Amino acid sequence: MLAFTLRRAVQAIGVMFAVGIIAFSMFRFAGDPVNQIVSIDTPAAEREAVRKSLGLDDPVPVQFVRYFGDAAQFKFGVSYQFRQPVSALLMERMPATLELAICATVFAMVLGILMGVYSALRRDTVLAKLFQAVSLIGISLPTFLIGILLIYLFAVTLGWLPSFGRGDVVKLGWWTTGLLTLSGLKALIMPSITLGLFQMTLIMRLVRAEMLEVLRTDYIRFARARGLTTRAIHFGHALKNTLIPVITVAGLQFGSVIAFSIITETVFQWPGMGLLFVQAVQNVDIPIMAAYLLMVSLIFVTINLVVDILYTVVDPRLRATVGRAT
């Protein structure tokens, strides 16, 4: 088990290294960074001074090692547009994004699993068919459109929910949370639904398909032949087997929820990392873009690692094969 975890951790570091190379090469390919910092009429001598102060005159391998060493300590340089350390900017925005992503995922998981189980067990009811139809809409409508429709309905027409921002936030150390104020909670609702709707429909369809599959297996038939209650069969034996693939998908999806919160954050002007990234793209603020890339891949890699470990917790068969293989 430990060896398995270690091996996976080494693989994760390899992936991060590869991403680091890509992030670093962004600086090379997106034009001369000095031009982004100085104004047009800055004299050449001053430009050289800036170049030297940023270490941009060193050989490329030296720069790469330095960038990587700094990145490993979460130092991503200084933002061109804000003249502030990128890590401070990201830290400041991270709580907003994580809060939104977690709310969206919880919303997607809870509703997705409930709806999926229901539509598998009561396949022929009107409600189950309605869920199927709704899930089709959820999968095919683009995120921004859902966001705009929600804003139109609940913010503009009905006026129940705010159309943008986080509402009032409370500071807990360096973390800011909108979960403790009414306006913060209200502001969370629409972005969470917008961000989570796709995952919800995905999870619902997955749970439904898996559940139907599991209900056909021999061990479910044998469980019925043993006279277990329908409840024990459906929610004990069948659901647990259904959740294995759901864990993977939900876990991996959490990464994309964070990564693709860019769109939702833009639609709702949510002050998170995604919005920061979009602004950085508009202003060719490469340190932020590179740092964002590294952050998102770190999150992805970490989630993958956690999912792999969670797997072995849920499924005893994996525990055995993993133990034997290492």
Place this chain on the structure above:
Amino acid sequence: MRKTFDKSASPMTEPVLSVRNLRVEFASRRGTLRAIDDVSFDIAKGEVLGVVGESGAGKSVTGLAVIGLIDPPGRIAGGEIHLAGLRIDNLPQEEMRRIRGKRIGMIFQDPLTSLNPLYRVGDQIIETIRTHLNLSETAARRRAIDLLAEVGIPAPEKRIDGYPHEFSGGMRQRVVIALAICAEPELIIADEPTTALDVSVQAQIISLIKRLGRDHGTAVMLVTHDMGVIAETSDRVAVMYAGRVAEIGPVQDVVRNPLHPYAKGLMGAIPTLAGDDKRLVQIPGSMPRLSAIPRGCSFNPRCAFAFDRCRVDRPEPLPRGTQSVACHLYDNVPTESAA
């Protein structure tokens, strides 16, 4: 058949399982398919009834019908099933559930897939015990260990915490058997319990089922296509063909002196160890599909003795000595012969 029923209806000799004129149908796009047609048999306390026949003869479906696990689009379309006098084919689902596992235990073909891979073997046994018997967790665990010991699993107090994948096929089938008998059922339905196992393990499992049946006085319905298993274990045997019972009787009589041409063919297909190098008998053709069962006797196109009446009239089971056979060859009652 009517007569035997009347005889067995007296309370003293009441059979554990009594199936009367059972009919099971499956609704399909091409119309209703009759998988089981007019099947009747009894199993007495402590008796092992072997049910034998080719694939698709309706052996397994009969077992599933008895335990009430025929899934739609299949349904019991006619007949009655009695468990120790209680009619069970029309019970409400919840009452039938209480009977499953408690009064009727079932063993399926593939032990590798019969157990839930995510739960410890012990938890599955304890869950079943506590569903049917009013026992505490610790008492149920003790009983589970005893059961595992009884079905021949070494070091049961340790193995009880193992997961199914940690058991071999034969050991898993033993666990499945422990699960089937954990509430002391009156009837065990074993659906091809040895088909998925190694030959060396088959004999162990068969003798285990036989011993358990004897020790607990349990009636056993043993479904298999293996005549050797039947000859070794069963007290009586029912030969099924195309959803009907062709012949039923004490196992030594049916094996030594089969009456029905199909049963004769089956018995002729058993190789002997005696070393006589006669060719084994082969029954020409194959069993008809449910959608194309011929008129008259369903065996008539493959039967060497078929005559005109076989192609028109469906033979009813008639007693003949200790056996009962559904074949016009043994119909003593003279009819206006068409030939």
